[in-house]
Amino acid sequence: MRSNQIKAVLLLLSLSLLAGCAVPQNQPSIRTSSYDTSMLAARKAGFVKKDSLLVRAKNVGDVDALAKENNLTVTRRLSALGIAELTKSNPPAGWLDSIIEKLSADHRLVFVEPNLSLKVKDSGISNVSLKESKDEDPLRSLQYSLDSMSVPEAWKTSSGDPKVVVAVIDSGVDPKHEDLKSNLSPEAYNAYYKKKGLDAAAPSVVSRLGGQFAALGHGTHVAGIIAAEGNNKKGIIGVAPRCTILPVKVFPDLKDNGQNAQDSQTLVAGAVAEGLVYAAEHGAAVINMSLGFSTESKTLAAAVAYALGKGVSVLVAAGNERMEGSPINTLANLPGVIGVGATDEDDKVTYFSNSGKYVSVSAPGWRVLSTMPSFLNGLIGKPYQYMDGTSMACPNAAGVAALVKSVNPSLTPAQVKDILEKSAEDQGPKGFDEDYGFGRLNAARAVALAK
Known part of the structure; x- marks a missing residue:
């Protein structure tokens, strides 16, 4: 019975409201004024880590400089992908939105995005x-x-x-x-x-x-x-x-x-x-x-x-x-x-x-x-x-x-x-x-x- x-x-993030908000995978970067509809919704819903983000740099060597400039720590390097996870210790309220807006305009980056997070249910x-x-x-x-x-x-x-x-x-x-x-x-x-x-x-x-x-x-x-x-x-x-x-x-x-x-x-x-x-x-x-x-x-x-x-x-x-x-x-x-x-x-x-x-x-x-x-x-x-x-x-x-x-x-x-x-x-x-x-x-x- x-x-x-x-x-x-299934260990699946329950974001039913976002199902129709996906951005095509062939979009090369996030340099738009509104960033990415689904990611914005995820951030508002709290389905992201509030103290970290993921970036892909055109030149991997720029990651450390970028982290230092923004008082961030490189906590994960995905060298094969040219992607790094950057973390802020004890970030203030609203930090994630502001840093993403700032880094989205940085010419050294291919993209920046929140570190998606889910609580297992x-x-x-x-x-x-x-x-x-x-x-x-x-x-x-x-x-x-x-x-x-x-x-x-x-x-x-x-x-x-x-x-x-x-x-x-x-x-x-x-x-x-x-x-x-x-x-x-x-x-x-x-x-x-x-x-x-x-x-x-x-x-x-x-x-x-x-x-x-x-x-x-x-x-x-x-x-x-x-x-x-x-x-x-x-x-x-x-x-x-x-x-x-x-x-x-x-x-x-x-x-x-x-x-x-x-x-x-x-x-x-x-x-x-x-x-x-x-x-x-x-x-x-x-x-x-x-x-x-x-x-x-x-x-x-x-x-x-x-x-x-x-x-x-x-x-x-x-x-x-x-x-x-x-x-x-x-x-x-x-x-x-x-x-x-x-x-x-x-x-x-x-x-x-x-x-x-x-x-x-x-x-x-x-x-x-x-x-x-x-x-x-x-x-x-x-x-x-x-x-x-x-x-x-x-x-x-x-x-x-x-x-x-x-x-x-x-x-x-x-x-x-x-x-x-x-x-x-x-x-x-x-x-x-x-x-x-x-x-x-x-x-x-x-x-x-x-x-």
Whole structure:
């Protein structure tokens, strides 16, 4: 029953009022008197970090001089993009608006924009009774999503390649989980604090669950869908169980303060951009982003384009706001990205899955069973739970993309996207539609087409 399921909501900035205010991505700069309609709205709504901004300089060497002139600190350098994050200590009221207006006229800059920020929102979790079998993966019988996408048939050709790395840009992945630890890359990274290592990229540990828990379990759940280890007599099996997961954490650590544990849980564009660049430069073949914004960011657009240019396929969840009019997830709407919608056990589009022209394909996102952090055992029972959302559909699709790359590593992101779309099983109206995209994914067909 739905009341017994974990209601996981995509980590998506709720800016429905901004959906129609986006500025075309080919606009090269922000030198207009009104700046950018959607960014102005975001600033007024408070969906930006009030003490920082992002700038792209024509000459990277000008960043330090510009920061010094304006009494700012360079807190993040995205050298590959020529972009930097500048921060003001204890800024006065109105500072962000005034500095953006000033720097918008600075001839040394290509653009300046606020550092988009969002507070994670999702509902709590409930204990779910999981009936195990004596199979090699005891919970495999509960994973309808694998059968819906004909994954077992695809495994006859390939169950993945350890050399194919899938980056999970999210809230962290549990490095000690019994079903994940063998498939995690030691190159794991915390993009928020700029620290390397599996422990740095692990989800925050708290002794009590607050009213929310996305930061605790979301990234680990996503990783398990993609590449939980197979045939180990434990838990579940991922879509691509022999591929490697690269955890890239983009959230700050939580403070263990009981019911208010999520208060510090804020996602910022600068950290997400750094995560994208890091993944592209550290061997990722596929990037999964079960997150998004409804305001355009030139910084994030540049980071996604950089990853695609490095030959990395980028998959982004479509969003869970269908009931609020399906505001565009601007990350999923970027050129070359594979936007993923969610279906249920009956191949019906879910009630929450956003619709739109940017939905490339769909995949199971309703009642998807996967891994949860081990430290939650005493709070939720076993380290496996159900979650709903396009956040779950996206890693199902990323797993299929990983199988495709395992069969043919030379494929470009455009070719991978084309294969997933052409091999999908048409659902709904004939041909492409804005609910299913080109259809619900079929892994067996995709792998066959990739050969």
